[in-house]
Amino acid sequence: MNLIDGKKISLKIQENIAEEVKKITSSGKKPPHLAAVLVGNDGGSETYVAAKIKACGRVGFNSTLIRHPEYVTEEKLLQTIADLNNNSDIDGFIVQLPLPRHINEHKIIEAVLPSKDVDGFHPINVGRMVLNLPCYVSATPYGIVQLLEHYKIETSGKHCVVVGRSHIVGSPMSILMAKNTTLGNCTVTLCHSKTTNLSDYTRSADILICALGSPEFIKADMIKQGAVVVDVGTTRVESTESKNGFKLKGDVMFNEVSQKCSFITPVPGGVGPMTIASLLKNTLLAAKKEIYP
Ligand code: NAP
Numbered sequence: 001m002n003l004i005d006g007k008k009i010s011l012k013i014q015e016n017i018a019e020e021v022k023k024i025t026s027s028g029k030k031p032p033h034l035a036a037v038l039v040g041n042d043g044g045s046e047t048y049v050a051a052k053i054k055a056c057g058r059v060g061f062n063s064t065l066i067r068h069p070e071y072v073t074e075e076k077l078l079q080t081i082a083d084l085n086n087n088s089d090i091d092g093f094i095v096q097l098p099l100p101r102h103i104n105e106h107k108i109i110e111a112v113l114p115s116k117d118v119d120g121f122h123p124i125n126v127g128r129m130v131l132n133l134p135c136y137v138s139a140t141p142y143g144i145v146q147l148l149e150h151y152k153i154e155t156s157g158k159h160c161v162v163v164g165r166s167h168i169v170g171s172p173m174s175i176l177m178a179k180n181t182t183l184g185n186c187t188v189t190l191c192h193s194k195t196t197n198l199s200d201y202t203r204s205a206d207i208l209i210c211a212l213g214s215p216e217f218i219k220a221d222m223i224k225q226g227a228v229v230v231d232v233g234t235t236r237v238e239s240t241e242s243k244n245g246f247k248l249k250g251d252v253m254f255n256e257v258s259q260k261c262s263f264i265t266p267v268p269g270g271v272g273p274m275t276i277a278s279l280l281k282n283t284l285l286a287a288k289k290e291i292y293p
Contacts, residue, residue, distance in 0.1 A: 001258050001259070001260075001261055001262065001263070001264060002151070002262065002263045002264075003258075003263075003264065003265075003266060004147055004151055004230075004263050004264060004265045004266075004270055005269065005270075006143070006147060006265055006266075006269055006270040006271055006272065006273045006274045007269045007270075007273045009146070009147060009150050009273075009274065009277070010143075010273035010274050010276060010277040011273075013146070013277040013280070013281065014055060014058055014059050014277060014280060017059040017277075017280050017281065017284055018058065018059040018060055020284060021059055021060035021061065021284075022060065024287070024288075025060070030062070030089070031060050031061055031062050031287075032061045032062070032091050032092075032283050032284055032286070032287035033061065033062040033063070033064070033089055033090050033091050033092075033287070034052070034056050034061055034062075034063050034064075034090075034091065034092055034093065034094070034118065034279075034280075034283045035063070035064040035065075035066060035084055035090045035092075035093035035094075036049050036052055036053060036063070036064070036065050036066070036093065036094050036095075036096060037066045037067075037068070037077070037080055037081070037084075037093065037094070037095045037096065038065060038066070038067050038068070038096050039067075039068045039069075039070065039072055039077065039095075039096070039099055039100060039103070040068075040069065040070035040100060041070065042098075043236065043246075044234075044236055045096045045097075045098075048096065049065065049096050051276055052094070052276055052279060053065055055276045055277075055279075055280055056280070056283075059280055061280070061283060062089075064090070066080060066084075068080070070100055071100075072100075072103075074102070074103045074104060074107065074108075077095075077099075077103060077108060078107070078108070078111050081095070081108065081111045081112055082111070084112075084116065085111075085112070085113045085116060090116065091116065091118075091283055091286040091287040092116045092117070092118030092136075092282065092283045092286035092287075093112070093116055093118070094118060094119045094279070095108055095109070095112065095119075097168070109121045109122055109123075110122065110123065114292065115286065115289075115291070115292035116286060117136055118136055118139075118279060118282035118283045118285075118286055119136070119138065119139055119168075119279065119282075120135065120136035120137050120138040120139060120142070120172075120282065121138060121167070121168060125137075125138075126138075126167075126172065129172060129175065129176075130175055132179065132181075134290070134291045135291060136282045136285065136286070136291060137172070137176070137278070137282075138168055138169070138172045139275045139276075139278040139279045139282065140168065140169050140173075140211075140232060140271060140274075140275045140278070141169060141172045141173040141176050142176075142278040142281075142282075143271060143273075143274025143275045143277060143278040144173060144209065144230055144232070144271060144274065145176055145183050146274060146277070146278070147230070147265065147270075147271070147274055148183060148207075148228075148230075149183050151263060153207070153228055153263060155177065155183055155184060155185060155186050155207065156184075156185040156186070157185065157186075157187070158186050158187070158206035158207055159186065159187050159188075159189070159204055159205055159206050159207070160174075160177040160178075160186035160187070160188045160189070160205065160206065160207040160208075160209065161188075161189045161191060161201050161202055161204070161205035161207070161208050161209070162174045162177070162188065162189070162190050162191065162209045162211065163191045163192075163198070163202065163208070163209070163210050163211065163212050163218070163251070164191075164192065164210070164211035164212045164213070164232070165190055165191075165192045166211065169211040169232055170190065170192075170209075170211045171190070173209055173211065174188045174190040177207070177209075186206075186207065189201050189205075193212075198222070199221070199222045202218065202222045202223060203222060203223065203224055204224065205223070205224060205227055206224070206227060206228065207227065207228045207230070208223060208227050208228070208229050208230070209230045209232065210229070210230065210231050210232060210233060210250075210251040210252055211232035211233065211251070212233060212251050213233055213235055213251065214233065214235070214251055215233065215235045215237055215249035215250070215251065216249060216250070216251070216252065216253040216254075217233075217251050217252075217253075218231075218251055218252040218253060218257060219253045219256060219257070220253065220256035220257050220259065220260050223257055223260055223261060225260055226260075226261065226262045227260075227261045227262065228261065228262055228263040228264075229252055229257055229261045229263065229264045229265070230264075230265050230270070230271065231250035231251055231252040231254070231264070231265050231266075231267050231270060231271065232250075232251065232271050233249070233250040233251030233252070233267065234248045234249075234250065234267060234268070234272060235248070235249050235250075235251075236248060236249075237249050248267055248268050248272075249267065250265075250266075250267030250270075252264070252267075254266065254267070
């Protein structure tokens with residue numbers, strides 16, 4: 001079994017981005033600027049946003065964190081987004097999901113200017129991705145594609161099974177893997193909670209991408225010998241082993257699945273760091289105005 005080291009590759013990508021930032025600033029231009037909007041105090045969201053802000057510092061980006069309390073109104077949040085859209089110093093921004101129930105997530109996502117939507121969630125970016133047009137590709141699927149590319153994992157003609165059909169991970173992932181591009185050309189099956197006999201599909205996967213958010217759901221008897229397994233899941237579970245009282249668990253039972261597969265991403269240290277690297281890449285593209293001149 002080969003461990004797919006997302007952390008290492010993410011740091012390499014960040015080094016390359018830092019080099020580009022140096023070139024930008026030494027030519028007299030301002031560094032790229034990413035803003036993050038965080039609503040409430042959810043522990044997971046706090047951690048993810050802190051990691052994104054820290055990564056900005058590592059590559060030389062400016063960053064701004066805008067916090068709102070859990071009870072913020074939709075109107076107020078929309079105003080924040082309008083301000084960020086109109087602020088020419090901000091190249092791109094994200095609104096950390098999930099949002100509280102009283103806020104319409106779709107309305108928020110659609111309010112972000114597509115040219116600043118570095119998470120790649122806006123319908124314009126999703127549509128452009130489907131049509132193979134220049135766009136910001138959703139950070140997690142984009143990160144996974146880069147991992148497969150780095151490890152030279154053959155995708156053409158392979159059966160890729162994606163478990164989970166969310167708008168931010170599973171669905172865009174399935175589209176990318178089926179594309180007529182060097183990294184694609186898979187025959188894709190997209191599974192979800194209504195899929196019957198899930199194991200029949202997962203066992204036939206050459207590449208299995210798990211994004212369900214159900215800790216250790218995928219067991220060794222659900223995969224084919226030699227499969228490539230990508231574990232997107234990150235569920236915080238209570239743990240007495242760590243100082244903060246929790247640890248992250250993936251969707252895959254790592255100990256047993258790793259005995260049977262050819263490649264696997266660990267949790268943490270697999271897909272998560274690549275999501276951050278992709279977000280930084282998208283922000284650099286936004287600063288260079290390469291997608292939306
Ligand atoms: P989500 O919106 O909750 O979607 C979960 C998907 O899994 C849904 O499509 C659901 O089916 C499907 N599902 C749930 N239980 C299932 C089962 N027993 N069998 C088959 N399908 C099942 O989650 P998400 O936002 O895509 O995130 C998934 C996981 O990835 C979470 O753990 C999240 O924290 C993690 N994540 C990690 C990163 C990263 O950077 N590492 C980024 C994003 C998300 P239905 O559609 O039928 O409900």
